[in-house]
Amino acid sequence: MYSLSAKQLSSLVKEGKISAVEVTRYFLKRAEAIDPSVKAFLTLFPEKALAKAHAIDEKIKQGKSVGKLAGVPVAIKDNIHIESELTTCASKFLADYKAPFSATAVRRIEEEDGILLGKTNLDEFAMGSSTETSAFFETRNPWNLSCTPGGSSGGSAAAVASRIAPLSIGSDTGGSIRQPASFCGTFGFKPTYGRISRYGLVAFGSSFDQIGPFANYAEDIALMMDVLAGHCPLDSTSIADSKEDFSASLSQGVENMTIGVPRNLLKELDPSLIDLFNNAINEYVKMGVKVVEIDIPLIKYSIPLYYILAIAEASTNLARFDGILFSKRSTKAKTLKEVYEYSKEEGFGKEVKRRILLGTYVLSAGHQDAYYKKAQKVRRLLIEDFKRIFQTCDAVVLPTVPSAAFELGAIKNPLEMYLQDIYTIFANLAGLPAISMPIGLDKNQKPFGLQISSAQMQDAKVLRLSAALEQQLKLQTCPPLFAKEFS
Ligand code: GLN
Numbered sequence: 001m002y003s004l005s006a007k008q009l010s011s012l013v014k015e016g017k018i019s020a021v022e023v024t025r026y027f028l029k030r031a032e033a034i035d036p037s038v039k040a041f042l043t044l045f046p047e048k049a050l051a052k053a054h055a056i057d058e059k060i061k062q063g064k065s066v067g068k069l070a071g072v073p074v075a076i077k078d079n080i081h082i083e084s085e086l087t088t089c090a091s092k093f094l095a096d097y098k099a100p101f102s103a104t105a106v107r108r109i110e111e112e113d114g115i116l117l118g119k120t121n122l123d124e125f126a127m128g129s130s131t132e133t134s135a136f137f138e139t140r141n142p143w144n145l146s147c148t149p150g151g152s153s154g155g156s157a158a159a160v161a162s163r164i165a166p167l168s169i170g171s172d173t174g175g176s177i178r179q180p181a182s183f184c185g186t187f188g189f190k191p192t193y194g195r196i197s198r199y200g201l202v203a204f205g206s207s208f209d210q211i212g213p214f215a216n217y218a219e220d221i222a223l224m225m226d227v228l229a230g231h232c233p234l235d236s237t238s239i240a241d242s243k244e245d246f247s248a249s250l251s252q253g254v255e256n257m258t259i260g261v262p263r264n265l266l267k268e269l270d271p272s273l274i275d276l277f278n279n280a281i282n283e284y285v286k287m288g289v290k291v292v293e294i295d296i297p298l299i300k301y302s303i304p305l306y307y308i309l310a311i312a313e314a315s316t317n318l319a320r321f322d323g324i325l326f327s328k329r330s331t332k333a334k335t336l337k338e339v340y341e342y343s344k345e346e347g348f349g350k351e352v353k354r355r356i357l358l359g360t361y362v363l364s365a366g367h368q369d370a371y372y373k374k375a376q377k378v379r380r381l382l383i384e385d386f387k388r389i390f391q392t393c394d395a396v397v398l399p400t401v402p403s404a405a406f407e408l409g410a411i412k413n414p415l416e417m418y419l420q421d422i423y424t425i426f427a428n429l430a431g432l433p434a435i436s437m438p439i440g441l442d443k444n445q446k447p448f449g450l451q452i453s454s455a456q457m458q459d460a461k462v463l464r465l466s467a468a469l470e471q472q473l474k475l476q477t478c479p480p481l482f483a484k485e486f487s
Contacts, residue, residue, distance in 0.1 A: 001023070001026050002026075002030065002163035002478070002482075002483075002485075003163070003478060003483075004166070005166070005215075005216070005217040005219055005220050006069065006072045006166040006167050006215060006217075006220040006223060006224075007217075007219050007220060007223050007247075009023055009071065009072050009166060010068065010069055010070045010071060010072050010113075013056070013060070013066075013070045013071035013072075014060065014066060014070050016060060018071075019053070019057045019071070020052075020053035020054075020056040020057050020060075020070065020071030020113075020115070021050060021053040021054055021057055023053070023071045023072070023073070023115075024049050024050055024052075024053040024071070024073060024115055024117075025050070027073045027117060027164060027165060027166075028044070028046050028049065028050075028117075029486055029487070030162075030163060030164050030482075030486055031044055031117070031118070031164045032486075033486035034142075034162050034163075034164055034482055034486065035164060037140065037145060038139065038140050038142055038145070038149075038158050038159075038162050038164070039121065039137055039138065039139050039140060039155075039158075040075070040120050040121060040139050040149075040154075040155040040156075040158040040159040040162065040164060041075070041118045041119065041120055041121065041155060041159065041164075042078050042086075042088060042090065042118070042119050042120065042121050042136060042155070043078075043085070043086060043118050043119045044117065044118035045085070045116055045117065045118055048116065049073065049115050049116065049117055052110075052113075052115050052116070053071060053115055056070055056071050056113050056115075057071075059113075066113045067111060067112030067113035067114070067227075068112040068113075068223060068226060068227055069109060069112040069113055069114030069115075069167075069223070069227060070112075070113040071113065071115065072114050072115065072166055072167060073114075073115045073116075073117040073165045073166060073167070074109050074114040074115065074116060074117060074165060074166075074167045074168060074169070075117050075118055075119075075120050075155070075156055075159040075160070075164070075165040075167070075168035075169075076106060076116060076118070076119055076120065076156075076168070076169055077119070077120050077122055077126075077153050077155065077156045077168070077169060077170045077171055078090060078119040078120060078121065078122055078155070079122060079125065079126055079171060079201060079202040079204075080103045080105060080106060080169065080171065080200060080201050080202075080211065081099035081100075081101060081102055081103045081106065081200040081201075081202075082099055082102055082103075082106050082116060082119070083099055083100070083101050083102040084098055084099065085098065085099060085119065086098055086099075086119065087099045087119075087202065088119075088135075088136075089122070089124065089125045089126070089202050090121055090122045090123065090124050090125075090133075090134035090135055090136055091124045091125055091135050091347065091348065091349065091352070092135045092328065092346070092347050092348075092349070093321050093326070093327060093328040093343075093344075093347030093348055094321075094326065094327045094328070095135075095327065095328070096327055097326055097327040099200070101200065102200060103197070103199060103200020103201055103211075104196075104197035104199045104200060104232045104234060104235065105169055105196055105197060105200070105201075105211050105228050106200065108227050108228055108230075109169075109227060109228075112227045114167070114227070117159075117164075117165050120139075120153070120155025120156045120158075120159055120168060120170075121134050121136065121137070121139045121154060121155030122134060122151065122152045122153060122154065122155055122156075122170075122176075123151040123152035123154070123176075123351070124348075124349045124351060124352050125202070125204060125314075125318065125352050126152040126153075126171055126173060126176055126202075126204045127152065127204065127314070127351050127352055127355055128151045128152050128351055128417065129150060129151045129152070129175070129176075129179055129417050129418075129420035129421065130148035130149075130150060130151045130154065130406075130408070130411065130417065130420075131148060131149055131150070131151040131152065131154030131155060131180075132148060132151070132408065132409070133151075133152075133349055133350075133351045133352075135349055138408055139154045139155050139158050140158070140408070141158065141183060141184060141405045141446075142158050142161045142162035142184060142479040142481060142482055143161070143184065143185060143405070143445065143446055143447060143479045143481075144405065144444075144445070144446060145481075146407055146408060147183070147405040147406060147407055147408065147446065148183065148405055148406060148407075148408050149161075149180050149183055149184050149405070150179045150180030150181075150182065150183035150184065150401075150405065150420075151176060151179070151180055152170075152171075152173075152176040152180075153168075153170025153171060153172070153176045153177050153180050153188075153214070154180045154183075154184075156168035156169065156170040156177075156180070156214050157170070157177075157180035157181055157183065157184040157186055157188060157214055158180075158184055159214075160184070160186045160214040160215060160216060161184035161185055161186045161216070161477075161478075161479060162479060162481075162482045163216075163478060163482055166215065166216070166220065167213060167214065167215050167220060167224060168213070168214045168215075169211055169212065169213055169214070169224075169228070170188065170211070170212060170213075170214060171201055171204070171209055171210065171211050171212070172188075172190035172209075172210050172211075172212055172424075172428065173204045173205045173208045173209050173210075173310055173428060174205075174208065174306050174310060174421045174424060174425045174428050175400075175420070175421040175423075175424025175425060175428075177189065177190050177212045177214065177436075178190060178400050178424050178427075178434060178435070178436035178449070178451060179400060179401050179420055179421065179424060179436070181214060181400070181436040181437075181438075181449055182399075182400035182401045182436045182438075182447065182448060182449030182451075183401070183404070183405040183446075183447065183449075184405075184447065185438040185441075185447030185449075185477050185479065186214050186215065186216055186438065186477070187214065187215050187216065187217065187218060187220070187221050187435060187436070187437050187438070187466065188212065188213075188214045188435065188436050188449075189212045189213055189214075189221045189224075189225070189433070189434075189435045189436075189459075189462070189463070190210050190212045190427060190428070190433065190434050190435075191210060191212050191225065191228075191229065191433050191459050192210075192239070192242075192431060192432065192433045192456045192457050192458075192459055193207075193208075193210055193237070193428075193431030193432075193456070194235075194237050194238055194239040194242070194431070195210075195229050195239055195242050195433070195457075195459060196210065196211045196212065196228045196229055197211075197230075197232030197234065197235040197238050198210070198211060198235050198237065198238075199232055199234040199235045199238075203313075203317040204310070204313070204314050204317060205309065205310035205311075205313040205314055205317075205428075206237075206313055206317060207237075207309070207313060208306075208309075208310050208313070208428040208429070210428070211228070212228075213225070213228065216477055216478075217470070218250065218437070218463060218466045218467035218470045219247065219250060219467065221435065221463060221466070222246040222247040222249075222250050222463050222467070223246075223247055225244075225246040225459065225463070226245065226246050226247055229242055229243060229244065229246070229459075230242055230243040231243070239457075242457070244459075244460060246459070246460055246463055249460040249463070249464060250463060250464055250467045252464055253464075253468070254284070254287055254288070254289055254464055254465055254468040255287065255288035255289070256288060256289075256290070257289050257290070257394040257395070257461075257465065258289070258290040258291075258292060258392065258393050258394050258395075259281075259284060259289055259290070259291055259292070259393060259394060259395045259396070259397050259452075259465070260292050260293070260294035260389055260392075260393035260395070260396045260397070261281060261291060261292070261293055261294065261396075261397050261398075262293075262294050262295060262296050262299070262396065262398065263293050264295065265296070265299060265398060265423070266399070268402045268422055268423070269399050269402055269403075270402060270403040270404070272442060272443060273399065273403070273404065273442060273448050276439055276440045276442070276448050277399055277439070277448075277450065279439070279440070280397075280439040280440075280450045280469060280473070281397065283469055283472045283473060284397075284465075284468075284469065286472070287468055287469075287472060289465075292392075292393065294389055294393065294396065296385055296386075296389065296396075296426070297385075298378065298381055298382045298385050299382075299426050301378055301382070302382075302421070302422065302425040302426050302429065303418055303419065303421065303422060303425065304375070305375050305378055305379055305382070305425070305429060306421065306425045306428070306429065307358070307418060308362050308371050308372060308375040309372070309375050309376065309379065309429075310428075311355045311356075311358050311359035311362070312359045312362050312363050312372050313359070314355050314356065314359050315355065315356045315357075315358075315359025315360045315363065316359070316363070318348075318352070318356055321343075321344070321347065321348075322339075322340050322343065322344070323339040323340055323342070323343025323344065323347075324339065327347075328343050328346065328347040329343050330342030330343045330345070330346050330347075332346075344356075351414065354414065362375075379429050379430075382426065382429055382430055383429070383430045383431075386426070386430045386432065386455070387455075390454065390455035390458075394454060394458075394461055394465075395452050395453060395454045395458075395461060395462065395465055396452075396453045396454070397450065397451065397452050397453075398423045398450075398451045398453070399423055399448070399449070399450065399451060400423060400424065400436040400448075400449035400450065400451040401420060401423060401424075401448075401449065402419065402420070402422055402423065404442045404444070404446035404447065404448055405446050405447075423451060424451065426453075427453050430456075431456055432453050432454065432455065432456060433453065433454055433456070433457075433458060433459040433462045434451055434452065434453035434454075434462065435451065435452050435453075435462050435463065435466050436449035436450070436451050437449060437450055437452070437466045437469065437470065438475055438477050439469070439473060439475075440473070440475065445480075447477075450469070452465050452466055
């Protein structure tokens with residue numbers, strides 16, 4: 001059952017060939033067997049999950065119609081609200097914070113009869129690339145338990161890769177869905193900005209943040225987009241009329257499409273991965289896709305732009321965690337000023353503090369023009385560059401990451417960690433849809449992902465290109481450690 005797609009599983013449930021309860025029990029058992037070593041989950045909901053599964057089976061017995069995700073377990077990154085459950089953001093600050101409402105994305109999963117399996121680990125407030133900044137524990141890469149799963153959505157990626165859950169959702173501000181998808185050998189998709197509601201996602205960089213799905217098959221990413229996309233009146237940046245039949249569009253073919261490859265950016269790529277990348281491009285050529293070389297010189301400013309703009313937004317977003325409103329309040333504090341100071345001091349980890357300080361600095365009166373405003377201008381230029389490129393190209397193809405998964409603890413310098421996002425940030429800066437899909441293993445048997453991006457609202461095109469390559473490559477994507485039954 002672990003190798004079936006979510007689409008197959010829900011069909012079996014709908015046809016009555018297997019019950020939602022059996023499916024849920026099966027994946028809970030996998031969680032019990034696998035999660036002590038992978039540690040993808042902060043919390044699991046066995047009772048609630050089984051109760052929902054029972055209710056779905058009951059509906060089916062009574063001949064009532066059920067939703068697109070009927071009986072399929074879905075894991076949720078722990079910065080996305082599920083009403084009355086903890087939303088910790090993997091921070092001590094919110095260690096006992098319970099969500100007062102459910103995110104729109106979560107509500108849609110429930111409405112389509114998906115089963116909420118649990119909340120997954122992340123870098124604190126989604127700041128990081130390895131899930132190591134979680135205040136609670138580290139998550140491990142299912143392909144190699146001494147390596148990181150990437151981040152910040154490392155728990156959601158590892159849960160899907162190890163087949164504890166067929167589906168999960170994460171959030172991507174600078175690469176946090178795509179980078180862990182690449183490290184864990186799964187599909188991870190960041191849709192066009194505004195396509196999936198951010199209502200109920202704890203804000204990091206609001207003009208960058210986007211919720212998106214993880215899955216082991218392209219058809220499941222499309223299925224999740226069918227469920228998650230669409231206008232939401234509760235998110236003021238939600239795009240109107242953004243509903244589309246993503247699953248149906250997968251079969252439309254890719255012949256005669258043109259993809260652009262910015263070859264000069266490959267200098268940053270670990271040379272041992274270049275063959276995997278070229279091999280994927282060749283497969284496209286075989287399918288009748290035209291490949292052209294392009295130049296996007298401004299991408300080299302992605303990291304400085306992101307680490308000015310996203311942290312500026314983060315510093316204002318995180319100002320709400322002041323010791324008064326949410327969860328953490330220092331017991332040491334005797335005055336109002338101390339409530340602010342000690343609560344933040346005790347509640348936030350090092351990386352979060354670093355970003356609040358830097359973000360406050362770039363927004364301060366004396367430095368706003370030099371940093372924040374200048375960065376906004378360059379962001380605009382980058383957006384224009386991509387508009388120009390997408391006049392002649394259907395998609396831009398890049399590696400997702402500069403290297404395969406690194407060992408836990410290997411990257412100690414924060415600036416070095418920031419370089420993880422060198423290939424992914426552009427999509428957040430320009431609001432573009434971008435997917436990471438597995439294209440093979442390196443010499444150490446670690447997965448590596450290809451990133452496909454397109455113009456705003458061309459999400460379906462990205463999914464079609466990834467589905468076509470998936471069919472062509474026919475990879476086995478389950479990590480050997482967990483490609484077995486646990487009964
Ligand atoms: N790694 C990036 C960061 O630390 C991206 C995080 C994200 O996308 N949430 O900010």
